[in-house]
Amino acid sequence: MSAVITHPGHAAGTRRKLPYPIGHQFHADLLCYRRNIQSVFFTILMPVLFLVILASIFRNATVNVPGGTIKESVYYVPGLIAYGLITAAFSNLALSVVRNRESGIYKRRRATPLPASVVIASRAAIAVLTALAITAVMLGIGWAAYGASIPGRTAPAFLLDVIVGAAVFCCLGFAMASLIRNVDAVQPVIWATVLPLSFISGIFIATSELPRWLADISYVFPVHPLAAALLEAYNPHTTGSGLNWGYLAILAAWGVAGLIIAVRRFNWLPRGG
Amino acid sequence: MEAVSREPAVRGPEGTGQVSRPAVIEVRGLRKSYDGLEAVAGIDLEVRGGEIFAFLGPNGAGKTTTVEILEGYRRRTAGDVCVLGTDPAQAGRDWRARIGVVLQESQPEDELTAEECLSLYAGYYPHPRPVGETLDLVGLTDHRNARCGRMSGGQRRRLDVALALIGDPELIFLDEPTTGFDPAARKSAWDVIAGLRDLGKTIFLTTHYMEEAERLADRIAVLAAGRIVAEGTAATLGGRDTEASVVSFTLPPDVSAADLPPALAACVTRTSNGRVEADTRSPLRLVGILAGWAQARGIDLPDLDVRRPTLEDVYLQLTREPR
Numbered sequence: 129m130s131a132v133i134t135h136p137g138h139a140a141g142t143r144r145k146l147p148y149p150i151g152h153q154f155h156a157d158l159l160c161y162r163r164n165i166q167s168v169f170f171t172i173l174m175p176v177l178f179l180v181i182l183a184s185i186f187r188n189a190t191v192n193v194p195g196g197t198i199k200e201s202v203y204y205v206p207g208l209i210a211y212g213l214i215t216a217a218f219s220n221l222a223l224s225v226v227r228n229r230e231s232g233i234y235k236r237r238r239a240t241p242l243p244a245s246v247v248i249a250s251r252a253a254i255a256v257l258t259a260l261a262i263t264a265v266m267l268g269i270g271w272a273a274y275g276a277s278i279p280g281r282t283a284p285a286f287l288l289d290v291i292v293g294a295a296v297f298c299c300l301g302f303a304m305a306s307l308i309r310n311v312d313a314v315q316p317v318i319w320a321t322v323l324p325l326s327f328i329s330g331i332f333i334a335t336s337e338l339p340r341w342l343a344d345i346s347y348v349f350p351v352h353p354l355a356a357a358l359l360e361a362y363n364p365h366t367t368g369s370g371l372n373w374g375y376l377a378i379l380a381a382w383g384v385a386g387l388i389i390a391v392r393r394f395n396w397l398p399r400g401g
Numbered sequence: 402m403e404a405v406s407r408e409p410a411v412r413g414p415e416g417t418g419q420v421s422r423p424a425v426i427e428v429r430g431l432r433k434s435y436d437g438l439e440a441v442a443g444i445d446l447e448v449r450g451g452e453i454f455a456f457l458g459p460n461g462a463g464k465t466t467t468v469e470i471l472e473g474y475r476r477r478t479a480g481d482v483c484v485l486g487t488d489p490a491q492a493g494r495d496w497r498a499r500i501g502v503v504l505q506e507s508q509p510e511d512e513l514t515a516e517e518c519l520s521l522y523a524g525y526y527p528h529p530r531p532v533g534e535t536l537d538l539v540g541l542t543d544h545r546n547a548r549c550g551r552m553s554g555g556q557r558r559r560l561d562v563a564l565a566l567i568g569d570p571e572l573i574f575l576d577e578p579t580t581g582f583d584p585a586a587r588k589s590a591w592d593v594i595a596g597l598r599d600l601g602k603t604i605f606l607t608t609h610y611m612e613e614a615e616r617l618a619d620r621i622a623v624l625a626a627g628r629i630v631a632e633g634t635a636a637t638l639g640g641r642d643t644e645a646s647v648v649s650f651t652l653p654p655d656v657s658a659a660d661l662p663p664a665l666a667a668c669v670t671r672t673s674n675g676r677v678e679a680d681t682r683s684p685l686r687l688v689g690i691l692a693g694w695a696q697a698r699g700i701d702l703p704d705l706d707v708r709r710p711t712l713e714d715v716y717l718q719l720t721r722e723p724r
Contacts, residue, residue, distance in 0.1 A: 145527060146494050152524040160512040232507035239472060239502035240525040240568065241494035397474065 146241050153242070153250040159346040161254050162185035171220055172262055175212030179204050179269060182332065192336040195365025200334075205270035206358035207331040210263035214326075214351065217255040217294045219318045221301035224249065226314050229305070230398045238396035239365040247396070252298040258293035271288070278362055282370030286361035296379045299386030300350065310400035321362065330359070350382035424483075425450050425572055425603045426471060431480035433466050440466045442627035443480070448620075453594065455614040458624030459720050464607045465505055467624070468576050469604065473504055485572055498526055501570035501577050503561045505607075511550030515560055518549055518567045519567050526568035538596075540589055555586045562593065573597065576604045579613060586673040591616055611713040621712075625720040639715040646684040646709050648691070650702040653674050662694050684721050 131297050161168065186200035193203065228234050236249065241291060270276045278286050304321075308314055328342045329352035346352040353375035361370035414446055426448035433441040441463040448454040458464045469475045470482060473496075474490035482488060487496045497544060509518050516532060523529035536542045539559040544552065549560065565573055575594070579587045587610075594617055597604060607612055614621050615635040622632040623639070631639040648668075652658065652675045661669070661677070668687060670678040681687045684707050710718075 160510055164511040236507050241498040242525045272469040312471040
């Protein structure tokens with residue numbers, strides 16, 4: 129151990145501005161995320177597995193969608209993109225935020241000049257990036273295995289839906305994290321919210337095959353508008369741009385609600401006992 | 402890089418050499434209640450620039466609550482607190498750039514190496530210390546490429562200290578920094594902390610180890626049940642300097658305690674199996690009487706011992722629960 133301590137910075141008499149290290153933080157978060165290879169792998173693998181399984185089970189089936197019928201295998205692509213996006217932006221994000229908070233990583237950062245907005249923006253950027261990666265992988269599989277592709281005229285709408293969806297579920301992920309008190313509670317809470325909503329929101333079962341009352345319930349929650357918006361842009365029968373402002377408005381409302389809770393309740397300190 | 406030749410902090414035995422330095426931490430009438438229970442029941446503190454201030458107290462005495470108020474983590478119920486000229490409850494990013502914190506418990510970013518973790522934190526500060534040098538300072542150079550998640554407890558603790566130093570802070574809070582260290586690691590941590598003082602850093606240290614406080618601290622305050630029960634230097638704390646010494650010795654088998662001269666016998670507090678213990682505020686006089694008496698009788702007392710109360714004795718006395 130060296131006893132010589134030098135004293136940089138102040139000696140020069142310069143007073144530099146406080147950094148706003150968003151790129152720096154993102155680089156480190158990305159490194160952590162990439163090294164947590166299991167998490168990345170399964171986040172991307174899970175919707176792929178669901179797609180392959182569901183498309184195989186309902187190989188020859190067709191499903192009613194606005195404007196006509198499409199093969200189930202095609203139907204599942206946008207639905208499971210929505211599912212993967214929710215996993216990346218909501219489930220994984222909430223888990224990592226609670227874990228970082230409860231393990232004291234955020235608490236330590238709180239003692240530094242790091243602004244909260246850097247922590248939040250960097251983690252959200254990771255989620256959006258993962259969502260985009262999942263989308264690309266799923267679109268590739270849909271195209272290669274099931275001969276489905278996005279019509280050029282609806283591609284911009286599809287991309288917009290993905291980005292808005294990822295951003296909205298990030299807000300909800302931060303909000304959810306702020307309400308959960310310990311790491312062990314994250315998975316049960318996420319499963320109990322995401323899975324039932326996925327079943328009634330047209331992700332695993334087409335909305336046209338659901339009892340009416342169940343479908344009606346799903347319209348209130350954010351999973352259905354995301355899945356439906358993606359389906360509309362992905363559906364070959366769609367005419368026009370494929371942009372559905374109604375769905376985006378419902379999503380945005382949830383996003384704003386999530387953002388308000390997240391901002392008001394964001395906590396650096398562990399909440400559990 | 403220039404080695405700093407800043408004036409080392411002057412250390413008088415009473416801490417008087419530091420009176421001229423400005424107060425870095427000033428606390429008046431600090432109170433903190435949780436659900437009506439007072440964890441901190443009105444304390445006053447002053448820590449001056451360049452000193453190591455040790456805050457002792459049993460678990461639950463309010464140490465961490467107090468430290469976390471000073472660090473800006475917790476809000477106080479009442480009282481005035483000023484740290485580096487600012488109220489920590491209102492402090493902003495500029496203020497945080499000037500403090501370093503070792504929390505009692507914290508985990509590092511498991512997926513990063515020690516070096517990456519330090520580089521990340523260095524990026525938060527306007528004037529960070531060099532990463533390599535900071536690793537060297539805490540003795541982690543050989544482990545710089547080890548993932549934090551795979552480090553031993555002692556290595557993680559050293560990383561905690563390195564992370565608190567990376568921003569080159571003026572004031573460093575160390576909340577039980579050497580808990581779980583083996584004796585060698587603890588000694589080298591003490592060297593690091595003493596080295597920081599020589600740089601003119603101010604250190605607020607909480608610890609359970611009396612030896613740590615005695616070795617490092619310029620001043621010590623003892624907290625019990627939310628109140629400061631004693632404050633002073635390691636030598637004077639709780640009247641340690643004027644407290645009675647214990648003179649003890651074993652009499653040969655053929656001599657009984659009843660044979661002792663009356664002046665000595667009056668001080669005897671305890672005898673068992675020929676071992677005699679006597680309390681006195683003037684140990685030299687007592688030992689003189691004892692020596693004269695023993696020499697006259699031609700006996701030796703090979704295990705004669707004069708013991709001053711240790712810091713631990715004083716501490717245990719001070720923090721004893723009222724019965």
